[in-house]
Amino acid sequence: MEDKTKTLQREFLKVFEKLEVVLGWEPGYDSLHATPSFIRQAKDLNKLVWNPLCSQNLCTYLVKTLNASVRKDDKKIGICVKGCDSRSLVALIQEKFITRETFYIVGIPCEGTVDWRRLMRIEPSLKDVQKVDIQGNELEVETAQKTYRFPLQQVLEQRCLHCRYPNPIIYDCLIGEPITPHIGDDQAYGDIEKIEQYSLPDRLKFWEKELDRCIRCYACRNACPLCVCRDSCIAETRTPKWLSQRCDLKEKFFYHMIHAIHLAGRCTECGECERVCPMEIPVTLIKKKLNQIVKDLLDYEAGIDPQKQPPLLTFDPGEKGI
């Protein structure tokens, strides 16, 4: 079977003259990191890679960096999406920030991406890594000296442990075969249920402890593909002043609630907010809880059907859910 990285490069090369830019991943600063890549010349396509380190959701660039709704000519934007990333793309189409025709989408069925921090906890001395690959239920890490094997449950990102959509929802070209999800719909919110077993005071204590670490760097917001207010987030406006510059628990709590509420029924659970947090705060849980409520009340999940109208963008006088 051909290496997926090679297939990926080849597929983009076939259509490159119709593309303005290709968004993919290339090797990062060390062998355990990948970094987003903006390819503008065909000769650079060989930089692209696909492996379980390609964690970034590239859809975050569409509205905030590329302004993808405005096209200079009829050239398209090429983009690589994992299952979760593709939901963000669909949600942006549903919300009319972008149009499907603007994109050449290469979809990659994904078995999960690696949380390097979890990996470091298990094997802090890991270096000179030459290859990282998923084989069955294990992550295989080849170094110059030996091959390590880690159970996926221990080294994948939290988002991947509860992933129901490993396969891209929309694509023009699919790399590899679709994957059977490891998680059934009934287990989708297993991570929230754990927190909900706590009593209310304990739950508050849990969130106070977690959110107190927040340094208000806004990485969770900026990495979020669906945070589309660009430079006008109310967390930073001075007029009116919703939040002060103080960095106490109240402000942090407020900020995260604002972020979550603005994503209610919109979040596509790509988990980028949590992955990028330098303080390792499980902020995706808050958004998932809201998603669960939206699912229960309105039977809706964001980013699944490009044709479907998001419930919070419409009004139904006969609404039965609420």
Next chain:
Amino acid sequence: MSEKIFIAQGELTAMLERLSKEMDVWVPVEMGDEKWGIRFLPYHEDTIVVLDRQSTISPKNVVFPQVETLLRFRYQKDDNDPSKQRIDLKDRQDVSSALVFGARPCDVRGFHTFDQVFLNGRYKDPYYEQRREKTLFATLLCDTKDSACFCSSVGSGPGDREGSDLWIVPVDDGYVIQALNDKGRKLIPIMGKQATTEQIEKAQRIQEQVTAKRIGEYDLTRSARDFTDRFEDMDYWRDMVSKCISCGICTFVCPTCYCFNITDESRDLEGERIRSWDSCMFYHYTLEASGHNPRPEKFERYRNRVGHKFSYFPDTYSGMISCCGCGRCIRSCPVSIDIRRVVHHLKEAVDAEV
């Protein structure tokens, strides 16, 4: 009495306990259960100190808190003439002595940058000065470099003792600790027993071995001119940092980033004037009252960060780089931007790399 003492691993907690009776002792601890990251927190009896890896966020907040109250104010109406009001101001603050235990040479070097700006210029910053004066650093010889570290590339190194008050060398199952100045010397009697000649010699050997290591392959100390030459090459900056998402991580985890905002936060008739960390990565950082923003694009803001550290700062402060090579901005970057690469290639375009 010798200035070198030995603390066995098992006695570390008791020593910190003794020190914490004298002053606030900040130590590196894990972010939480099953988390990898480290941050500095004041020591208390249940604290588990983690010295085997660099902290995610530098201990700069001990001297330069993320939020600091500069003054408190309260308006009072004049009973006789309601059109007038009086303002009561309080600007006193009490700062206690602090010891940062287990900082790394790069963490301490970060304050060289701060000192230039807050102490050595035309004006002294009294808030910074007070905390700086009262904060001691017990610094750990650093032998745990990872792929993001580059302290030697910016003129420092893993054995750099400059700016520290106490110096810690891990030896066998403990630490040889040595005072580097009078401030540090005062703490030695509280800390522990004299080290044996054997332990001291061993520490010396380890010190020499680690000091000889070069961390980081490039020399980034002479990039000021290359930066100004490259300033208007928009293709370069787009190529290098289009992927920047413009969050504040790199500036907040950085030991040398010192930009701040000053705001009045009030409610009804009273409030505080606070100073809080700001970030040149934020859109609002350069937003002018007119609505014009000289750095509207993300890559322009990243360019500024590089320029400040490797060009403007050394131009202003006799060649000094305001980067300590700790690698935190690389390690914590959501999109893995590598500042070493961005600075290194200023001289020659990336295409020449291959």
